[in-house]
Amino acid sequence: MSKPPHFSRAPTIGEVAQAAGVSRATVSRTFSQPDRLSETTVQRVLAAAERLGYVPNQTARALSTGRAGNIALIVPDVANPFFPPLIRGAQARADEAGYAVFLGDADETPAREDILLGKLAAQVEGFVLAAPRLPEDRLRIHAKRRPLVLINRDVANIPRVLIDTAAGVAAAIDHLVALGHRHIVYVSGPSASWSNQQRQLAAGLAAERTGIRLDRIATHRPTYLAGQECTDELLATGATAVVAFDDLVAQGIMAGLASRGTPVPASLSVVGCDDVLAERTYPPLTTIAAHCAEAGQRAVELLLEMLASGAPRTTPVTIAAELVVRATTAPPPRAASRRPRGGHG
Amino acid sequence: MSKPPHFSRAPTIGEVAQAAGVSRATVSRTFSQPDRLSETTVQRVLAAAERLGYVPNQTARALSTGRAGNIALIVPDVANPFFPPLIRGAQARADEAGYAVFLGDADETPAREDILLGKLAAQVEGFVLAAPRLPEDRLRIHAKRRPLVLINRDVANIPRVLIDTAAGVAAAIDHLVALGHRHIVYVSGPSASWSNQQRQLAAGLAAERTGIRLDRIATHRPTYLAGQECTDELLATGATAVVAFDDLVAQGIMAGLASRGTPVPASLSVVGCDDVLAERTYPPLTTIAAHCAEAGQRAVELLLEMLASGAPRTTPVTIAAELVVRATTAPPPRAASRRPRGGHG
DNA sequence: TTGTATGCGTTATCAT
């Protein structure tokens, strides 16, 4: 009850009612359903409200209706370049619909996702969880409480938008094979990540289908540093091309290669994923465009849909991710693993 | 009263009270002032809460106390690499203090800053505005309504944290001069930006002090592309070193130079600013560490301070930004006469 | 079309 001092208390609905000579309900309706009221009373109430400087109290309204006009977006790490565009897309769409957005940074920690979900639940009409690491059962519990949309996490019956980078990875392998590569390395991301699982699987299948050799190098975390650090291991495989889990790792690999005097793409071809900083590398990185901004946008749209209909959409929304060929892929070096000589040499 | 269907209601304080065999007041105290309660009851209540999955309803709490428990952070562009670390820092600090944060993306538009300020005001105890472009008078109006902290905008009497990159820029010039450079270019950012004004001024003064020649190239917007596009103009000056407005521009310049076969730092030294992606470039970029995460953190601290004391702090908080020498600066090429025209000594 | 009465979940005041 103790309001902050030094600031004049805002007028309440009651005071406006009294000033306008109507009931509080009428004042309430003036702001929520004016059409249910006579034109004259609406005007009278509005005038009184104006005079007193009345503005509906959002908090009280939220408590009463359960509708806060807010949504929450929770991401594992704001600073990971994958998320800012996604945040931006979500933000923009929410804003269009008149929603304000809470941003939660889970700090890559499932437990923190859980806490944020709990703390924000009351102030929010729904959630968008980007690449959550939370166990499926927890996810389901939260999804029961509040409308909830996942991004890049595939849990049956809970609304989700999935970026189909798998097809892009397959396309990347095909692209490399077409260039003449026969030995490729996939540098993986977190094994718990849905995205990584998809990409790794797709790479394996594509390799099998095209009959080339595919090695795999694991990174603990998908960072620039991790990419840099796996360079030696990568070179040791003797592969002529590498597909990295994401652009960040690819960028690290490129730096590692550069510092070892291995030219890209002359000696080694590099493919990234996500297209979040690919056009800012030198040479410009061949990558898979994940359209993260669109993902954020679509996720919010899904949420708005649920909010309106009350019914969750159980089939995933898929965003196609296509290969973008830039300047880090080329035919393998002549001397290297250029195996059976078909036609051209 | 009509809650959306299909979703389970969150447990209330009353249910926890019943489950724990205490009154609602006791449950309330368990979460707000546990020290006023006996250790045993606290544990008992906590256990019951845990079991039921109870989390205090912030909205109800806000209605009762008048304190929303939220703050808003407004940035010009989430996707600009300068801001994610700042957001992260702010977020973390707010979270520690039990505050949730709204994120507003103003889309580089002053008018949108104004709108966001207005829309969020009701749900928020205070604001942090990062690098706002809003006119000073508007800023003051909003600052009158709600506690408000600025980052990288110097308006008298309104609380602000300023990243002092000026000193860093001076240090950068000194560093280059010490290496033997006598002709440097400053590639500027938006003229309306406080940061750019500081840096440009500092560069000029340092050049004057050391008696070297300083040219200036203007970029419309501080982007990778802008940096890339000014490369020819840069080379045409005949300078042996360049200080860019920020890392993004510097990275663009490095790409532009690379594609023109100009080795860095052998032919041209490059210095960035902010240190937001400097260690991810190749070669690693010499830059000025702005400590943006700390800036976000300090800004929130300032805000919390105001919230607690009720009195705004009128003197700015300054964050020192120091030069970080990495691998893009070196002595100028021997035949330092890369001048297009002869003549200058 | 408008008024009455009640509930939303919590904190704070006053007791005990």
Add this chain to the structure above:
DNA sequence: ATGATAACGCATACAA
């Protein structure tokens, strides 16, 4: 140390 209960400001069944 703990309980009972009145606000907090608004929206909505239910009446009229």
